[in-house]
Amino acid sequence: MIKKILLVDDSPISRRMMKSCIPKDRGYEVFEAGDGLAGFEAYKEILPDVTFMDLTMPVMDGSESTEKIREFNPEAVVIVCTADIQIKSITNALGRGALMVMKKPASKETVEDALLKAEEHIG
Amino acid sequence: MDYCIDTISEEEKEILQEIMNIAFGKAAADLAEVINIFVVLSVPHIEILNAQDLPEYLKSQVSSYDRVSIVEQNFWGDFKGSAFLVFQASAGKELISLFGEGSEDFGSESIDALEKETLMEVGNILIGACVGKLSELLGDAVTYSPPRVVTENSTNDAIPVNIFESGSSAIVLKTVFCFNERNVNGFLFLVTSNDSILWLKKSLATFMEQYE
Amino acid sequence: MTLSELIQIFDTVNFGLVVLDRDIKIQYWNRWMVMHSGITSDQIISEPLFDFFPHLSTPSFNRNCKAVLSFGNFAFFSQKLHRFLFPFKPDSSFGYRFDLMQQSCTMGPLRSDDNSISGLFLIVQDVTELATYEQKLVEMNTKDALTGIYNRRFLESRLQEECDRQRRHSRPLSLIMIDIDFFKKVNDTYGHQCGDMVLQSVAAKAATVIRNTDFIARYGGEEFCCLLPETPADAAETVAEHIRAHIEKMENSFEGNSVKVTISLGISDFVAEDTPDTFLKRADDALYQAKHSGRNRFIRI
Numbered sequence: 001m002i003k004k005i006l007l008v009d010d011s012p013i014s015r016r017m018m019k020s021c022i023p024k025d026r027g028y029e030v031f032e033a034g035d036g037l038a039g040f041e042a043y044k045e046i047l048p049d050v051t052f053m054d055l056t057m058p059v060m061d062g063s064e065s066t067e068k069i070r071e072f073n074p075e076a077v078v079i080v081c082t083a084d085i086q087i088k089s090i091t092n093a094l095g096r097g098a099l100m101v102m103k104k105p106a107s108k109e110t111v112e113d114a115l116l117k118a119e120e121h122i123g
Numbered sequence: 124m125d126y127c128i129d130t131i132s133e134e135e136k137e138i139l140q141e142i143m144n145i146a147f148g149k150a151a152a153d154l155a156e157v158i159n160i161f162v163v164l165s166v167p168h169i170e171i172l173n174a175q176d177l178p179e180y181l182k183s184q185v186s187s188y189d190r191v192s193i194v195e196q197n198f199w200g201d202f203k204g205s206a207f208l209v210f211q212a213s214a215g216k217e218l219i220s221l222f223g224e225g226s227e228d229f230g231s232e233s234i235d236a237l238e239k240e241t242l243m244e245v246g247n248i249l250i251g252a253c254v255g256k257l258s259e260l261l262g263d264a265v266t267y268s269p270p271r272v273v274t275e276n277s278t279n280d281a282i283p284v285n286i287f288e289s290g291s292s293a294i295v296l297k298t299v300f301c302f303n304e305r306n307v308n309g310f311l312f313l314v315t316s317n318d319s320i321l322w323l324k325k326s327l328a329t330f331m332e333q334y335e
Numbered sequence: 336m337t338l339s340e341l342i343q344i345f346d347t348v349n350f351g352l353v354v355l356d357r358d359i360k361i362q363y364w365n366r367w368m369v370m371h372s373g374i375t376s377d378q379i380i381s382e383p384l385f386d387f388f389p390h391l392s393t394p395s396f397n398r399n400c401k402a403v404l405s406f407g408n409f410a411f412f413s414q415k416l417h418r419f420l421f422p423f424k425p426d427s428s429f430g431y432r433f434d435l436m437q438q439s440c441t442m443g444p445l446r447s448d449d450n451s452i453s454g455l456f457l458i459v460q461d462v463t464e465l466a467t468y469e470q471k472l473v474e475m476n477t478k479d480a481l482t483g484i485y486n487r488r489f490l491e492s493r494l495q496e497e498c499d500r501q502r503r504h505s506r507p508l509s510l511i512m513i514d515i516d517f518f519k520k521v522n523d524t525y526g527h528q529c530g531d532m533v534l535q536s537v538a539a540k541a542a543t544v545i546r547n548t549d550f551i552a553r554y555g556g557e558e559f560c561c562l563l564p565e566t567p568a569d570a571a572e573t574v575a576e577h578i579r580a581h582i583e584k585m586e587n588s589f590e591g592n593s594v595k596v597t598i599s600l601g602i603s604d605f606v607a608e609d610t611p612d613t614f615l616k617r618a619d620d621a622l623y624q625a626k627h628s629g630r631n632r633f634i635r636i
Contacts, residue, residue: 011137011140011141013137013140013141013331014141014144016334017141017334082148083144083149084148084151085148085149085151086155086161087155088161104141104144104145104148105141105145107333150406153405153406156401156405157398157402157406158398222395222398239416240416243411244398244399247408248398248402248406248408251407251408254408255407255408259407264407264450266409266443267408267409269409269413269441270411
């Protein structure tokens, strides 16, 4: 059961877009972080059920942050949400422990789909 | 949203930045398929300038290159302006080895002509990918002028002066690209004039409406 | 406007119009294309373009098609670099210097109502006449009217280019200055028409004697200049001697008279600190020495 969602993205606009796509009627608690390192710190504190992670970010990029989160908690569900959709980047993100990769821009449909997958995974 | 006649707000800049990110991501993915090369496009940077400062700005941006090859192409639609793709002059030869197909008959044309042709083709595709995806996200379809190529010893003569009326402002969208595993990199500048600003502001607002 | 009205226009316009689907199969082939290719619409519609024009299936053409279909951009095939896409006979053979029609082609996307790209169009423009004019203009600008070899203007721009290239890649580069001995005497004895004839035959002979990679230009009155890229001075001496010997053997007949001439030559080879001017000056000095040490010989400095 998903309760807490963490959004990690350096662009406030991008976080706003993402947030608007998350269903509002399910009582999700949504947290935000502005770079990979802040995302990792926030993860440890909040222990969200799902983390949406951008790839290209200052300080620490999304793949490294994903890796760190997964080291900290091997069960962590990280969904990479990126504009960088070249096969190579997607493979890399998956290799570093992301559950799935979704293309930007996010839409209500793709977010719903991702949340379903996460829910299945958590069981 | 904060509407201002001839300039765009910080927020609009951020939205544009995000849209460019998405557009260039799509462009890079499709480029990998079309030209079979993994192209890395940096996070785009947006600058609002006075048109008369434009040549000086472009020059300062590419000052690390002593000889440059510039592919220039205009695009028209609601979104209109000029694209400048700036390569280090040595890129031409490298691109020939990537794209050149010795079998084609260039007749008496010299290697310079082949280089120019390759720059023009690659430039046309790269610019088309970036401008095409960007205008698509903003709900526009643009047409293009044939590309022109200039190779110069110094950037002085290569950067066009007076492409816009002085006094008007210009939005410069800059990205650094590099062909992975190859020693080819450069800058892409998309410059749009006053005429596009109002349309741009409206399209940005429309784009964000789906995320209210 | 109705589709039939539009088709009437497309079939009347003076350029080729081809519509291709995403699989590069032909959807429309206008009358201009029928006229010039001899292939009717019935024969070609729904067929793959490459079945009829296999030479078009190059990586570059395919790449451009893919780009237009993916990005909706335009692709341009200029006459300068491609000559043509479709091998057609020129519209008229009168005054044209090309065996095949020169074309400038543009490819662009066709979009469906939902803005997705459904295919592409190709516009083929006949630019043979323009290309002919351009060629003539370039010739007038680079060639010497009397002798038909390059003129001084062309030589000087070429010299600048070669000097730059030499400096970048430090490849050998040589120059030969040539002057016809006692040319004034030819003019005085047989008249200017004879002088012109001698200039023409010396130029023609020298041009056939030099190698394909060398350039020869008329530099001034009876002075010629030969630029030898990728050539060290020793090899330039061989070329110089070759030219000298051929001119010496050459017989020109003018109004029943046999007019023989010799030439003197000066050679210089490019050194790092050279400018085009100093490079030329040394060849000129060498030529001067050749003149003063008896003519009909070369000197190298």
